[in-house]
Amino acid sequence: MAANPVTAIVGAGLVGSGWALVFARAGCQVQIFDPDEATRSRLLPWVRQSADELQTVGLITEADAVVARIQLCDTLEEALDGAAYVQESVFETVPTKTQASLAIDAAMGPDTIVGSSSSGIPASHFTSDCRNRERFLIAHPVNPPHLVPVVELVPAPWTDENAVTWTRELMDRVGQVPVQVTREIDGFILNRLQGALLNEAWALYDEGYASLADIDATISHGLGLRWSFMGPFETIDLNAPEGIADYSARLGGMYHQMAMQRTARAWPEKTVERAQQERRQALAAADLAGRRAWRDAMLARLAAFKKANGLGP
Amino acid sequence: MAANPVTAIVGAGLVGSGWALVFARAGCQVQIFDPDEATRSRLLPWVRQSADELQTVGLITEADAVVARIQLCDTLEEALDGAAYVQESVFETVPTKTQASLAIDAAMGPDTIVGSSSSGIPASHFTSDCRNRERFLIAHPVNPPHLVPVVELVPAPWTDENAVTWTRELMDRVGQVPVQVTREIDGFILNRLQGALLNEAWALYDEGYASLADIDATISHGLGLRWSFMGPFETIDLNAPEGIADYSARLGGMYHQMAMQRTARAWPEKTVERAQQERRQALAAADLAGRRAWRDAMLARLAAFKKANGLGP
Numbered sequence: 001m002a003a004n005p006v007t008a009i010v011g012a013g014l015v016g017s018g019w020a021l022v023f024a025r026a027g028c029q030v031q032i033f034d035p036d037e038a039t040r041s042r043l044l045p046w047v048r049q050s051a052d053e054l055q056t057v058g059l060i061t062e063a064d065a066v067v068a069r070i071q072l073c074d075t076l077e078e079a080l081d082g083a084a085y086v087q088e089s090v091f092e093t094v095p096t097k098t099q100a101s102l103a104i105d106a107a108m109g110p111d112t113i114v115g116s117s118s119s120g121i122p123a124s125h126f127t128s129d130c131r132n133r134e135r136f137l138i139a140h141p142v143n144p145p146h147l148v149p150v151v152e153l154v155p156a157p158w159t160d161e162n163a164v165t166w167t168r169e170l171m172d173r174v175g176q177v178p179v180q181v182t183r184e185i186d187g188f189i190l191n192r193l194q195g196a197l198l199n200e201a202w203a204l205y206d207e208g209y210a211s212l213a214d215i216d217a218t219i220s221h222g223l224g225l226r227w228s229f230m231g232p233f234e235t236i237d238l239n240a241p242e243g244i245a246d247y248s249a250r251l252g253g254m255y256h257q258m259a260m261q262r263t264a265r266a267w268p269e270k271t272v273e274r275a276q277q278e279r280r281q282a283l284a285a286a287d288l289a290g291r292r293a294w295r296d297a298m299l300a301r302l303a304a305f306k307k308a309n310g311l312g313p
Numbered sequence: 314m315a316a317n318p319v320t321a322i323v324g325a326g327l328v329g330s331g332w333a334l335v336f337a338r339a340g341c342q343v344q345i346f347d348p349d350e351a352t353r354s355r356l357l358p359w360v361r362q363s364a365d366e367l368q369t370v371g372l373i374t375e376a377d378a379v380v381a382r383i384q385l386c387d388t389l390e391e392a393l394d395g396a397a398y399v400q401e402s403v404f405e406t407v408p409t410k411t412q413a414s415l416a417i418d419a420a421m422g423p424d425t426i427v428g429s430s431s432s433g434i435p436a437s438h439f440t441s442d443c444r445n446r447e448r449f450l451i452a453h454p455v456n457p458p459h460l461v462p463v464v465e466l467v468p469a470p471w472t473d474e475n476a477v478t479w480t481r482e483l484m485d486r487v488g489q490v491p492v493q494v495t496r497e498i499d500g501f502i503l504n505r506l507q508g509a510l511l512n513e514a515w516a517l518y519d520e521g522y523a524s525l526a527d528i529d530a531t532i533s534h535g536l537g538l539r540w541s542f543m544g545p546f547e548t549i550d551l552n553a554p555e556g557i558a559d560y561s562a563r564l565g566g567m568y569h570q571m572a573m574q575r576t577a578r579a580w581p582e583k584t585v586e587r588a589q590q591e592r593r594q595a596l597a598a599a600d601l602a603g604r605r606a607w608r609d610a611m612l613a614r615l616a617a618f619k620k621a622n623g624l625g626p
Contacts, residue, residue: 216544231529
């Protein structure tokens with residue numbers, strides 16, 4: 001791998017824009033393409049502002065240099081020219097991903113590797129017809145990628161193992177935290193864990209055990225604190241005298257019991273409507289965008305806090 | 314409620330000790346009792362050290378005064394003398410909780426309210442024979458209570474609503490974050506959410522989709538970052554243009570699909586053994602205690618970070 005591989009980004013929405021910052025702040029030249037004019041026009045102002053925010057919290061020192069490494073290209077071919085890695089970040093439907101993958105496939109170099117930002121659709125659903133499909137895999141980030149470092153790497157059945165290893169090394173090198181998923185599964189790891197917790201949260205809310213805000217508080221002022229720097233397994237490993245097996249012996253039965261009380265069901269429509277009303281009272285629709293910007297500002301400060309305490313990259 | 318109600322703590326293990334700090338740093342006189350000599354001898358040195366740590370990170374300014382408010386009592390009666398509130402924190406089995414509740418019941422004042430630190434057993438399982446059972450409820454903290462502020466309040470069917478309201482006000486006043494659970498359910502809210510996520514994590518590990526460390530990383534470098542300052546509902550409310558109903562319409566089907574792929578089952582024994590080995594390679598048994606101290610030091614810094622950014626009490 002070159003010291004700072006040239007990277008291409010296809011799709012300049014929120015996810016693609018965040019990726020541009022990830023690679024550029026690590027020293028890589030970034031060539032980004034999006035066919036949509038409105039999206040293109042938002043990119044560089046957003047990059048400028050976000051780079052300044054990263055500098056303000058101390059996560060980067062040379063915002064100007066970072067911004068200068070990001071080049072908005074007029075065509076897909078121009079973006080892919082000389083790129084060792086492509087981060088595909090187009091809209092997440094099978095047809096859109098398929099079309100983008102085929103276009104990338106036609107323009108990519110003989111050693112180029114392509115990671116898709118897909119958050120739940122496995123690569124086999126949209127790369128099967130690619131000539132170079134053994135160099136396509138999933139590299140799923142959390143939004144926004146420049147503030148939340150985890151990246152799930154998920155190979156399709158035909159993905160070359162070396163492509164996975166290479167991408168893992170790239171992600172390590174640019175300061176992300178790659179997670180290796182051994183084979184395809186709907187939702188990968190991250191959204192399956194989120195989904196399991198959400199399904200239980202919806203059931204508790206639906207049955208009237210607590211308000212939306214109070215259920216949120218059990219995480220944001222409770223479980224989420226430890227989970228922001230140690231995972232669920234390390235958490236329980238420290239929560240019994242002899243570690244994780246001891247914890248499982250003590251509490252596994254209780255958790256099994258709870259699981260048996262539940263059957264899979266869709267999130268109830270009326271309850272979702274009630275939740276929407278409860279949320280819009282807590283936060284008006286007009287304030288959603290502002291709250292998202294606030295969230296990202298807090299994530300930037302949290303990233304700086306974790307870095308300063310040796311808890312994150 | 315008096316400005317700083319006198320509080321009694323029954324059980325001076327890790328949970329009871331943390332509660333002592335919670336009430337003492339808020340200005341309350343704390344009277345704590347434990348019949349076990351070894352536990353008694355550990356209390357005051359631990360309180361001293363922990364108060365100093367809180368002062369170091371800026372969460373309190375007068376460690377000496379906080380320590381001075383905590384009085385180790387020789388009998389239960391002495392501890393309860395003049396107490397407006399009792400935090401019962403004895404070992405979590407039904408017989409032990411029952412015995413402690415009856416002893417408190419016999420010694421408590423005519424207006425005293427009793428909260429139990431029980432993490433999953435509802436109060437109706439161990440307070441039914443108490444003379445004053447309408448003044449007993451669950452006040453479940455996360456360990457350690459002085460660093461993780463959430464407290465689940467769960468009434469038994471016979472608990473007086475005023476006792477719940479009073480305890481909620483007390484918890485607010487001492488800087489905890491009370492969460493109101495409307496009625497009893499095994500595991501309450503917090504451990505049901507934790508259990509749902511753990512059940513899925515065990516299944517993914519058991520089926521070989523990822524290593525223990527990589528599953529942990531999806532939380533500690535991914536989902537856990539947002540969850541450390543906003544709950545799961547607010548998280549998804551911000552993750553779709555029109556809010557939580559929009560998110561549910563887009564992704565509810567995917568999460569339902571995932572849930573249907575799972576059936577409730579016990580955490581598989583052999584997999585737990587494998588996890589124990591993987592964890593002990595990452596962290597030797599001899600280092601567990603040190604890592605717990607490190608975790609608590611990080612939680613203290615995180616609490617200070619959240620306070621400084623208006624994210625927590």
